[in-house]
Amino acid sequence: MDTFTKQFSEYAKSVGCDLLGIAPIERFKGIKPENHPSSIFPEAKSVIVVGKRITRGSLRGVEEGTQFNTYHLYGYTWLEDRFLSVTSLKLAEYLEDNKWEAVPMFNLPTEISPMGIPVRPGNPPPNVLVDFDDAAVRAGLGEIGYLRTFVSPEFGARQRFFMILTDAPLTPTPVSTENICDRSSEFQKYCPLGAIDSSKEEVMEIAGKKMKVASIDFRKCCECKNGAVANRRHPSGSPDRLAAVCMRSYMVHLEKKGNLKNRFANPFRTRPAWEVLTDRTIIEAGSDIE
Template identity: 30%
Template sequence: MITSEQVKKVAIEAGADLVGIGDIEKFEGAPLEMDPRYVFPGAKVIIGLGFRIARGYIRGIEEGTQFFQYPSMGYGGINEVYAPIVIYEIGKFLEDNGYEAVAFRNTGGRGSISDMTGKKGDLEFSPELHHKRVVSYTHSLREEFPAPDVFMHFRIAAYICGLGEIGYSKMFLTPQFGPLQRFAFLLTDAPLKPDPIYSGPSLCLKCMACAKACPGGCISTTEKVSITIAGHKVEWGKLDEWSCFAYYMGANISTNPFLPENAFKDVPEGDKIIKGKSPVRPQQYSKVADIINRYYPPPPNGYNPPKCGGCLRACINVLEKRGILKGKFKTEFRKMT
């Protein structure tokens, strides 16, 4: 018999910054295609691992001086390199003790799927092109099971593991790092004692600094999304995900120094999009993204290079100023006013 404390010790020693263990039954009520119990029907708990994004990785974007470190180191590097190694180490510990360890790493390619049942085949469900292909062609191989790939909502999973709360921006906030971390998970049949849902002091100030900082107006200040997770009401501001995908990559020229002024001349409403004055619709997204990537291609091992992160940086600024975070720095994050 192994304990939660032992698993957490292994996780921290292997390199995780945060560890929480969630009761897998707390996914009850989730859409089937986002319910990890359909990945590993024998799972008893989900182990959530948080990996800090160094504040310094976003310094270049904050200053508007350098944009490639964050997608390489703070995004692709954690998801593709660092977290899988830690998952591997914890998995070895679990399996050495006779329990199965199912890896559930993050990846930029499958992160926001709304419908994976294969029934609807609606190409507008996800902003990422490869999701369209998956949604179009996937189908269930087992009766009463959703179509693969089942991919859970990482922020909800982190919530179930007791690691923090979902902020108004829809970013996950932890007491240690605010919005600055990424997550990876393991599902296991080890009967570990789960952690409770986070019930510490509220982390999100509902200050709307995230919404105000958005160069595309993607976070609504009035409309909210409200769901119930394990009996807890969880709310965030409605996010226009298609627009965020375009604006976070740098559709607004004020955040993207690599974009020529006439870059979107062939895109409908392109003159407004480039000034952040129009939402980016699904039909416009591919063209906008292709143009952005043409002028600033993704770095090796990086994801779509963000030239935004405005919500994330605004949030760090306010949380640090208000002394909310456990992680303290000797100087303030925001140097410019």
């Protein structure tokens, strides 16, 4: 790693960055212009993915079914809009203090349709939206897990990302070769609504990394009352599932297997998880402890 990238990484830690991955722009070869970082900053040499953890305790109130605001603020809205945005801006400022241009990017769903027309021939229409989970894989931070969420070796699915495009030629982070998710078809039992279908698996490939994932019926997730939250940026975006019972059960599994580096003195789940099957069903203790 070159000296500037090392100094930049150390600064990132000092301003609250938990995960930092750097992809050279060449790793985005094959991405269509509508989603390509170069469409936003044609001179970009590096794509920096900045991650901040969702603390495990932010999920506690949802796990107990007694306090949902804590996750909503510390795991979602404040985490993105306050803590992660400040960290990312500081990193962008650091780059610009060192003569490199830095474009801070917020995580918007790629499902949003274009909102304008191309301003010149050959340009994609605005707004170009980059897939942050895809970029995090390209930036070496982890993989797409079986349940189609990004997972890191540090926190599993418990993190959120911002991105910075820069013309700084930083030392790239290698694409991860770790297997964090054990991709068991048994994970489909984590959804009480039957949204996870292991009989329809597919293989995603990002930057040469192949990852088997289950099919998920996101229409059911949009109706899910088990800790899922509608996408707050756009109704066409996938719902936020990171606090839903499926992902909490998945986290319990990964922790029990010892697959995550962020370890705790006590297990997360000590009582059966609550589940709501429909709008009308009353809460019942459904999931087994694992």
